[in-house]
Amino acid sequence: MPTQTNPHAHLPSVPSIYAARAAAAPLPRVPWQHPICQPLTNLRRGSFLPLKDGSLLCVDSQGAAISRDDGATWSETLPAAHGQKAQEPAACALQETAPGHWVMVFLDILSPRRHFGWNDQTGEPDAASCLELHAILSPDGGRTWSDRQMLLDGYNANFFGFIRTTKGRLVLVAEHLVTGPARWVCCSLVSDDEGATWQRSNLIDIGGHGHHDGATEPTVAELGDGRLLMIIRTNLGFLWQAFSEDGGRYWREIGRSPLDASSSPGQLVRLQSGRLLLVWNRRDPEDGPWPASTQGLPFSEFPASWHREELSAALSEDDGAHWSRPVVIARLKGGHLSYPQMFERRPGEIWMIPGFASRKWFNEDPVPFAVRFAEQDLRQLSTRAG
Numbered sequence: 479m480p481t482q483t484n485p486h487a488h489l490p491s492v493p494s495i496y497a498a499r500a501a502a503a504p505l506p507r508v509p510w511q512h513p514i515c516q517p518l519t520n521l522r523r524g525s526f527l528p529l530k531d532g533s534l535l536c537v538d539s540q541g542a543a544i545s546r547d548d549g550a551t552w553s554e555t556l557p558a559a560h561g562q563k564a565q566e567p568a569a570c571a572l573q574e575t576a577p578g579h580w581v582m583v584f585l586d587i588l589s590p591r592r593h594f595g596w597n598d599q600t601g602e603p604d605a606a607s608c609l610e611l612h613a614i615l616s617p618d619g620g621r622t623w624s625d626r627q628m629l630l631d632g633y634n635a636n637f638f639g640f641i642r643t644t645k646g647r648l649v650l651v652a653e654h655l656v657t658g659p660a661r662w663v664c665c666s667l668v669s670d671d672e673g674a675t676w677q678r679s680n681l682i683d684i685g686g687h688g689h690h691d692g693a694t695e696p697t698v699a700e701l702g703d704g705r706l707l708m709i710i711r712t713n714l715g716f717l718w719q720a721f722s723e724d725g726g727r728y729w730r731e732i733g734r735s736p737l738d739a740s741s742s743p744g745q746l747v748r749l750q751s752g753r754l755l756l757v758w759n760r761r762d763p764e765d766g767p768w769p770a771s772t773q774g775l776p777f778s779e780f781p782a783s784w785h786r787e788e789l790s791a792a793l794s795e796d797d798g799a800h801w802s803r804p805v806v807i808a809r810l811k812g813g814h815l816s817y818p819q820m821f822e823r824r825p826g827e828i829w830m831i832p833g834f835a836s837r838k839w840f841n842e843d844p845v846p847f848a849v850r851f852a853e854q855d856l857r858q859l860s861t862r863a864g
Contacts, residue, residue: 492771492784496839499787500812507837509810509847514855518829518848521549526831527572528823537570537582539563542620548823556620560584560612565841567817567833568695568743571640573648573673578619581673583629583640583650586610594633596689601776602660603689607633611652615673629667629676630654636817638745639698639708648673649726651696651708654681660776661685661692664710666726680728682720684712687779693718695743698726699754701797707754709735711743713782715761719798737792737801740768740785741778745820747828749853754794757807757818757830759786764806786816789832791856802860807851813837815847826853 500507511517524538534545536552537560543552560570560582570584586592586609595604611630616623630652639651648669653662664682669675686692695711706722708729719735722728737756744758761783762768768785790804807830808815817833829850837843 489781490769490771493839495769495771495784496812496814500838503812507810507813508845509808509813509815509835511847511849512805512807512851514859515807515849515851518549518831518850519846521831521848522552525570525572526819526821526829527574528821529574530577532824534823535572535574535580537572542580544619558582558620558623560586560614563587566636567819568636568638571637571650573640573642575642575646575648575672578617579672580616580620581613581648581669582616583611583613583637585634585636586612594689596776598776601687602657603633603655607655609633609635613650613669613673613676627676630678635662636695636743637697638743639696641698641700643700643706643725644704645725646670647725649698649706651698651726653694653696655689656681656683659687660689661687662690662694664693664696664708664720666698666706666708666722666729668726677727679722679726680730682708682710682729682732684710684714684718684732686713688776690741691778697744697746699746699748701748701754702752703797705797707746707798709737709744709746709756711739711741713741713778713780715739715783717744717758735798738762740783742784742786742816745818747820747822749822749828750825751853753853753857754798755791755820755828755853755856756794756801757789757791757820759788759816760790760804761785763788763809763811786814786834787811789815789818789830793853793857793860802857805856805859807856808832808847808849810835810837810845810847813843813845814839814841823850827851828853828856 633655666679720729721731738761742759770781831848835847
C-alpha cells in the first residue's frame with residue numbers, strides 16, 4: 479500500500495508559524511500577564527490539590543509534599559507510587575476523600591511497556607502502543623500506598639478533570655486511542671467507594687482520523703442541578719461539550735459548545751460561588767486570525783488552528799448556557815502557553831499554572847510562569863456574550 483499523501487501540503491506547518499512570529503517578536507521575551515494577575519514564584523512543578531485543612535499538596539516526579547505557606551516551604555517529600563515525570567503536564571491528578579485519604583490517578587509514563595508507534599501506510603498505531611491509566615490510594619497522607627489498579631489499558635493521554643461530586647462520587651474524565659480509523663475518544667470513570675472500584679462510561683466519539691484527531695483531553699465540572707458538564711478539545715474550531723444526568727455513568731447529550739478554540743485543551747472548574755470558570759486557548763489571538771495549519775497527515779484529518787500564544791478566561795453564571803466575554807490573562811507572542819492547571823486556592827482566589835510555557839513551539843526554551851487572580855476582578859472585566 480502506498481504511503482498516504484497530504485492533500486493540505488500547501489498549508490504552513492505549525493512550527494513554521496511559531497518560528498515566524500517568534501522572529502518578529504521583541505527580545506527578551508517573557509510572558510505578559512493581565513494586570514489582574516499576580517505572579518506565583520518558586521512553585522514545584524507537579525499536580526496540586528488544596529487539602530481540607532487548608533494546606534496545599536503537590537505530587538511531582540520526586541513524590542508527594544505539603545506546603546502550609548502557599549508553596550514558600552514544603553514538608554518532607556514522601557515517595558509516591560506513580561509514573562510521573564516533571565516535563566509532562568496533565569498526567570496525574572488527586573482527590574482527598576477524607577483527611578489524609580488520597581486517591582491518585584495517573585498515566586504510567588515511566589512504565590517499560592510505554593510505547594507509541596505509528597504506521598503511515600495503514601494510518602493506524604502499531605499493536606504494541608501502550609500508555610496505561612492507573613489509580614492508587616493512600617490512607618495515611620502519602621506514607622503508604624495501595625497496589626495500583628489499571629483503569630484503562632491500551633494507549634491513553636493527558637486529562638484535565640478529576641472531581642468529587644456533592645454526593646461523594648469520584649469522576650475522572652479521560653481520552654483513549656481507538657482504531658479503525660485511529661482517533662481519540664473520551665469517557666469517564668466513576669467510583670462510589672473512594673477509589674476502591676471503578677466503572678467506565680460509554681465512549682464519546684466525534685470521528686476524525688489521525689494520532690492528534692478526535693475527542694481529546696477532556697475536563698469536567700458538576701453543575702448546580704447535579705448534572706456533569708464535560709468540555710472536550712477538538713480540531714473543529716470549537717470546544718465540544720457533553721452532559722451527564724447520572725453522575726458520569728453515561729453521556730447522552732453531545733455537541734458543539736459556543737466556545738471557539740484552537741486544537742488545545744482547557745480546564746473547567748466550578749468555583750465555590752457556583753460560577754464556572756474556563757481557561758483555554760482560543761482559535762485566534764487578539765491581533766488577528768491564526769492560519770489553519772497542518773503537521774501533515776496522519777496528524778489530523780483536516781487542518782486546524784494550533785494557536786497557543788494566549789490563554790483566555792471566561793465565566794458562566796448559568797451552568798454553561800452562556801459565557802462571559804473571554805479575557806486574555808497571559809500572552810507570549812511567538813511562544814507557547816497551554817495545558818493550564820487551575821484550582822481555587824481559597825474562595826475566589828484562582829491559581830493558574832500552564833503545563834507548557836516556552837518561548838518557542840512546544841516547550842522549546844521553557845520559561846517559568848504561574849499566576850493567581852481574583853474571581854471578582856475577572857468578573858468585572860467580563861460582559862456576558864450569549
